[in-house]
Amino acid sequence: MRVAAYFARRLATALFTLLSLILLTFILYWVTPSTPASFVYPHSQALSNYQIAHANHLLGLDRPKTTQFFSYLWRLLHGDFGHTWASVQLIDNNRLVSAPIRPLLFEQTGETLSIVLGGALIVVLLAVPLGTFSGTRVGTLGDRLVSWSTLVGICTHPLVLGSLLATYLGAQHLNWLPSGGYCPLRPPPAASGPAACGGLRDWSLHMILPWITFALLYLALYTRMVRASVADTLHEDFVRTARAKGASELRVLRAHVVPSATLRVLTMVGMEIGTAIGICIYIETAFGFQGLGRAAVFAMGGALSSIDLPETLGIVTMITLIVVVGNLVVDLLYAILDPRAGRETSRGRTKSLVGGVF
Amino acid sequence: MKRDRWTVVAMVVLAIILVASLAGGTIASHLLGHGPDEPFPYANAGYGVGPHTVGPWTHVPNTSQTSLDSYDNVIAPPKGTPTTLFVLGGDGLLGRDELIRLLDGGRTSLEVGLGGVIVALLIAIPIGSLAGYFGGAVDAVVSRFTETIMAFPMLLFLVFATAKVGPSLRGIHHGTLLPMGVFSDALLIGIFTSFYPTRLIRQQLLVLRNTEWVDAAHMVGGSDWRILRKDLLPHLVPTMLIWGAIAVATNILLEVSLSFIGVGVEASTPTWGSMLAQAWGTIYSPRAQEPTIWQTVFPTAAILLTVVSLNQISEGVRRALEPWSRR
Numbered sequence: 001m002r003v004a005a006y007f008a009r010r011l012a013t014a015l016f017t018l019l020s021l022i023l024l025t026f027i028l029y030w031v032t033p034s035t036p037a038s039f040v041y042p043h044s045q046a047l048s049n050y051q052i053a054h055a056n057h058l059l060g061l062d063r064p065k066t067t068q069f070f071s072y073l074w075r076l077l078h079g080d081f082g083h084t085w086a087s088v089q090l091i092d093n094n095r096l097v098s099a100p101i102r103p104l105l106f107e108q109t110g111e112t113l114s115i116v117l118g119g120a121l122i123v124v125l126l127a128v129p130l131g132t133f134s135g136t137r138v139g140t141l142g143d144r145l146v147s148w149s150t151l152v153g154i155c156t157h158p159l160v161l162g163s164l165l166a167t168y169l170g171a172q173h174l175n176w177l178p179s180g181g182y183c184p185l186r187p188p189p190a191a192s193g194p195a196a197c198g199g200l201r202d203w204s205l206h207m208i209l210p211w212i213t214f215a216l217l218y219l220a221l222y223t224r225m226v227r228a229s230v231a232d233t234l235h236e237d238f239v240r241t242a243r244a245k246g247a248s249e250l251r252v253l254r255a256h257v258v259p260s261a262t263l264r265v266l267t268m269v270g271m272e273i274g275t276a277i278g279i280c281i282y283i284e285t286a287f288g289f290q291g292l293g294r295a296a297v298f299a300m301g302g303a304l305s306s307i308d309l310p311e312t313l314g315i316v317t318m319i320t321l322i323v324v325v326g327n328l329v330v331d332l333l334y335a336i337l338d339p340r341a342g343r344e345t346s347r348g349r350t351k352s353l354v355g356g357v358f
Numbered sequence: 359m360k361r362d363r364w365t366v367v368a369m370v371v372l373a374i375i376l377v378a379s380l381a382g383g384t385i386a387s388h389l390l391g392h393g394p395d396e397p398f399p400y401a402n403a404g405y406g407v408g409p410h411t412v413g414p415w416t417h418v419p420n421t422s423q424t425s426l427d428s429y430d431n432v433i434a435p436p437k438g439t440p441t442t443l444f445v446l447g448g449d450g451l452l453g454r455d456e457l458i459r460l461l462d463g464g465r466t467s468l469e470v471g472l473g474g475v476i477v478a479l480l481i482a483i484p485i486g487s488l489a490g491y492f493g494g495a496v497d498a499v500v501s502r503f504t505e506t507i508m509a510f511p512m513l514l515f516l517v518f519a520t521a522k523v524g525p526s527l528r529g530i531h532h533g534t535l536l537p538m539g540v541f542s543d544a545l546l547i548g549i550f551t552s553f554y555p556t557r558l559i560r561q562q563l564l565v566l567r568n569t570e571w572v573d574a575a576h577m578v579g580g581s582d583w584r585i586l587r588k589d590l591l592p593h594l595v596p597t598m599l600i601w602g603a604i605a606v607a608t609n610i611l612l613e614v615s616l617s618f619i620g621v622g623v624e625a626s627t628p629t630w631g632s633m634l635a636q637a638w639g640t641i642y643s644p645r646a647q648e649p650t651i652w653q654t655v656f657p658t659a660a661i662l663l664t665v666v667s668l669n670q671i672s673e674g675v676r677r678a679l680e681p682w683s684r685r
Contacts (some may be wrong), residue, residue, distance in 0.1 A: 156658050164654065274511050297641060
C-alpha cells in the first residue's frame with residue numbers, strides 16, 4: 001500500500017512537471033518577440049498590419065492566453081499535437097493547411113531514443129568493468145590512466161567525435177560502417193525495392209557509430225561513479241564479513257560490490273535521459289539523423305527570429321514525457337531491486353554535475 | 359595538499375595555460391610578426407583547389423594577396439616573397455595562424471568559463487541560502503522550480519536564451535579584453551547552470567542549520583543574517599571551490615556546444631569552440647569542408663589539458679579539505 005501511495009505521489013509530481021514545462025514554454029513564447037505572421041506570409045518583405053492580424057487570427061494567437069493554454073492541453077489530452085507552423089500554407093486567403101505534428105514527432109522520438117537507449121546500454125556495459133577496475137585500486141597508475149583516458153571522451157565534443165568517426169570509419173575512408181542516416185527498426189514494405197533500408201540488421205549497423213559517440217561522451221562520468229561506489233562499498237562491514245568468511249575477492253566483487261554500483265548507474269541513466277536528449281543535437285547532426293534534439297533547435301528558430309510554437313510545444317511535451325517515464329522506470333527498478341526504496345523519496349537525489357550542466 | 363603530487367602538477371599546468379592565454383597571443387604575434395586575424399591565402403597549400411590547410415611548422419608566403427594567372431587561377435607567389443612561420447599551421451580556408459588563435463581563444467574560453475561560474479554563484483548563494491536556511495515555503499518554491507527546470511535538457515534552454523536574448527546583450531564588450539558575445543555567453547551560461555550549486559548549497563544548509571553551534575549563535579542573540587554570513591557561509595567555501603573548478607571546465611565545454619549551434623561568441627572571435635566550429639561547421643551546415651586533423655587536435659588538446667587539470671585540482675581540493683572522504 002505504501003508503494004502504491006508512493007507511486008501516486010510520483011505520478012502527481014510527474015504531471016506537475018509536465019504542466020509547468022508546457023506553461024513555461026507558452027510564457028517564454030509570449031515574452032519573446034517573434035513574428036508568427038512570417039510563417040503565413042513567407043514571401044512578404046514587410047508585413048502589413050492586416051497581414052499580422054490576419055495571421056494571428058488564423059494561427060489562433062488572438063485568443064486569450066488562458067484559452068490558448070487550456071485548449072492546447074485539452075487537445076493534447078486527446079493525443080492531438082496540432083499542426084506545424086513551418087509547413088503552413090494559406091489557402092483561399094481564409095484557411096491554413098499544414099502538416100500534423102504527431103507522426104513526425106513519433107519518428108523523431110524513435111531516432112533519438114534509439115541513440116539514447118542503445119548508447120546508455122553500452123555506457124553501462126563499459127563503465128561497470130572499468131569503474132570496478134579503478135575502484136579496486138584507487139590512487140594507482142592504472143586508476144589514473146582510466147580516469148584520464150575517459151576524460152578524452154568528454155573533452156572531444158560529440159559533434160567532432162561523431163564527424164571524425166563518420167568520416168574515417170564511414171564511407172569516405174575505411175567504409176566499415178554506414179557513415180550516416182537513420183534506418184527504421186521496422187522492416188521496409190516489400191514493395192519498396194532492395195535499396196530500401198530498415199529492419200534490425202540495417203538499424204543496428206547504422207546505430208553503431210552514434211552509440212559509440214554517445215558512450216564515449218558519458219563514459220568518464222559513469223566510470224567515475226562506479227569507481228566511487230566500488231571504493232566506498234569495499235570499506236563496508238558486509239564486505240569485511242564476506243572476506244572473513246573466506247569469499248574470494250572476485251566473489252566479493254560480484255556478489256556484494258558490483259550490484260550496488262550497477263544500481264546507482266541505472267538510477268543515473270534514468271535521471272539523465274533528458275540531458276542525453278540535449279546532447280543528441282550533436283550526435284544527430286554528425287550522423288544526419290532527424291531526431292528530437294535537432295528538431296527542437298530548428299523549431300526554436302536557432303539563430304533565426306521565429307519560433308514554431310506548436311512544434312516546440314510538441315517536442316517539449318515529448319522530452320518531458322520521456323524524462324518522466326525514465327524517472328518512473330528507475331523508481332520502479334529501485335523498488336524491485338532495493339527493498340529500502342519506497343520509504344524514502346527520491347528527493348535527495350539529483351543529477352550529476354555534468355548532467356546538471358549540459 | 360603538499361603531498362598531492364598530481365594536484366601540484368595540475369596547478370602548474372593550469373598556471374601555464376592561464377599565462378599563455380593571457381599574454382601568449384600578444385607575445386606570439388609580436389615574435390612571429392602577424393596577428394590573429396590576418397589572413398594568409400597561401401596557408402592553404404591547395405591554392406584554392408581544395409582546403410589543404412598547411413600543417414604545423416610551415417613557412418607561409420607573407421602576403422595577403424594571391425597571384426593569379428591569366429585564367430584567374432591561383433599560382434605560386436612571385437620568387438623572393440618573404441615567408442612567415444605558422445607554428446601550428448593554418449586555421450582553415452582563411453589561412454590564419456592557428457597558434458595565435460589558440461592562445462587568444464584560450465583567453466576567451468576561460469573568460470566564459472570563469473564568468474559563468476561567478477554569475478552562477480551570485481545567483482546560487484542567495485537563493486540557495488534562503489531555501490536551505492529558512493526552509494518552509496521558500497524552500498518548497500525554490501526546490502520545485504529547480505527540479506522542474508532540471509528535468510528538461512539544459513542545452514535547449516540555453517539555445518533558446520542565447521538565440522533570443524543574446525543579441526541584445528552582445529553590445530556589452532570592451533576591446534580585446536572582453537570580446538563581443540563573451541559577456542552574454544557567460545551571463546546566460548551562468549544563469550542556466552546556477553540550479554546545480556543552488557541545490558548543493560540548499561542541501562548543505564539544511565544539515566548545517568540544525569547543528570549545535572547555530573543554536574548557540576541564536577542563543578547569544580545572533581540575527582539570522584549574521585548567522586548566515588558569519589557562521590554558515592564560510593562552511594560552503596569548500597563545496598563551492600570543488601564545484602567551481604569542475605564548472606569552469608564544463609562551461610568551456612558548453613561554450614563549444616554553443617559555438618556549434620552558431621549562437622555563441624561572434625564567429626570571428628577566436629575561442630576554442632569557434633575554432634572547432636570553423637573546422638566542422640555548425641549544426642545548420644555540418645562538415646562544410648573536411649578539416650585537417652590539426653584543426654581538430656589543437657583546440658581539443660587545449661580543452662583536454664584545461665579540463666583534466668581543473669578536474670584534478672577539484673579532486674585535490676576535496677581531498678585536502680575533506681580528508682574523511684576516501685575517493
